[in-house]
Amino acid sequence: MTCGANEWCARFVERHRAALNFATLVLGYVLYLIVGPGFSPPSSCRTNVSCAELKDARRDFLNASPCVDEERLEKLLARVLEASNYGVTEHGKNDTDQNWDFVSSLFFTSTVLTTTGYGHTVPLSDEGKAFCIFYALFGIPATLLFLSAVVQRIMVLVTRQPIAYFHRRWAMSKSVLSVIHACCLAIILTLLFLIIPAWIFITMEKDWNFLESLYFCFISLTTIGLGDYVPGSTHTKEARPHPDLYRLGITVYLLVGLIFVLVMLETCCELPQMRRLRQRFYNENIHELDPETANIIDREQLNEPTLYTADPLPTIPTVSEQAASMRKDKVLGYTPANGVNGKLR
Template sequence: MSTSYKSRVLSLVLVCVYVLYLVFGALVFSALEKPLEEKVQAELNLLKQQLISNMSCINISTLEQLLQTLLNANKYGVSLAQNSSEYSNWDLASALFFSNTLVTTIGYGHTTPLSDTGKAFSIVYALLGVPFTMLVLSACVQRLMSPLYLRPVASWRRRFGWHPHMANTVHFVLLLLLVSVVFFLVPATVFSIIEGSWSFLEAFYFCFISLCTIGLGDFVPGEQPKQKFRPLYKISVMVYLFVGLMAMYLVLRSFHKLADVQGWTAFFHLPSCDDDGDEERESPAVEPNECERDTKPLDPSARVSYNSISK
């Protein structure tokens, strides 16, 4: 079996597994959420009928128009349930938070531009901001790979004599545990305390959905009425999201390195995780010596001359 044929077969298998995974998720979500949706819809219809029966003077069409207007306003982050003069969805802190979620592709959707000009500017702003954000994250993580990945792995190999498979596996597990504690468990505890209506599970769910850039928008921090220090809170969450995205990217890079060492990328014919030459030179224990990799054993009978020395 040729390498190209094997690569095509593996790619086809991966695509089929991915489609099956999507179908499986759709079936599970439909089974879990559809009954609850029907229950909420029934409650709304019952509440509507009770309101009409108790107040016969209400016009049904006017009521339905009011409900539709409320739903549309809620889609843009405007709610009748809170005092609109208390804070704005477009003050400096909120606008900064929106800009951050836009260029990081988290996009909660709780606040969206109302004007056509704002929509057009969002397109241009994201068109430039998304790749620029990815560039900044890549540059920061590239600088962190040496002190947080290459040096620890090289140090463990020199000190304990570990095989590269062992050193990289231990490093990835420890990094994953550290990121889980620092960027998921601890922030979830803090959010569950600050956001009084959030349980720990809901706060942990928010952290995971945000740092994976899924951004469903069902939980957004700083949106409760009478939120204390709301501008500072919004900016703090924005910093947490950016640093958390760096940590997630670092985990992905480390996993890619682990896959290279374990031979998974070669098995699936995927590109390896390439680093800068400076980082490779800083960790000679991780990569084989250039002379050992690129040269052939010398022939004992070969005669050495000055002409054979490269200048």
């Protein structure tokens, strides 16, 4: 009975291997989500300390200003907090005249269409909210189509052609070349779109340190967009005489950076190792095929030929094409080099 049960379990696992792997993946992801809130107690303690400090500051202010009405102060603070949530501030650091000019609107639409959504600037009127719904309803699919087309063209230049070139030049395995290329591309893109921009933001944003700048770049390029750090939101005109140009540059950086992040993700997805890993969670089980067919499919997936090779393989003409070519040679009076006439024997 024990041997039979073991054989039945082995057959069941082999037959439903993809489903069991998928269930394991779902369970692991759920556990990963549960681990995240485990880091909330330190954050909550820090928030409680901030709230206590804020209450102490409010009490000290009321004690130092006995003529201030507490109820009116609460209304003022609530109004200031509400305006701050909409990106409107009234203090010495921010004396911009417009909060919804063309460049700010362009920055807002780019964050909406790329689903970054910082949330520091939002439409207040009902008409603006309705327009935002329809604008994003058609704009997000169009943005995905645009990004997909751009990414595929860049993939040809920075991923597929280099791998095919070095594969022919060095006769190395495409699997090894793909891993080396992905690592080199990741290092280059990290320097160009994370490290270097973070150092630039340090010089432009006086209140940010390197970690905060790096945090902003990562949160933005991954379209998380928490909105706790927004460049150019707390600067005077004296500190930056061209705020529109600065924000326009940030918009271009976010769009270009998002494109190359997608290129990096697509490059990683095309790795043969990633393809084999994804196969573990598919419904189709390649091992159920005969060994010869499974081996052929596996080789095709690991060494997928690219459409952009410099030296394409010669095509073999069909029998009908050869016959048509010989009839054409006969009509033109072409004599083969071996002296045989054009007749078939």
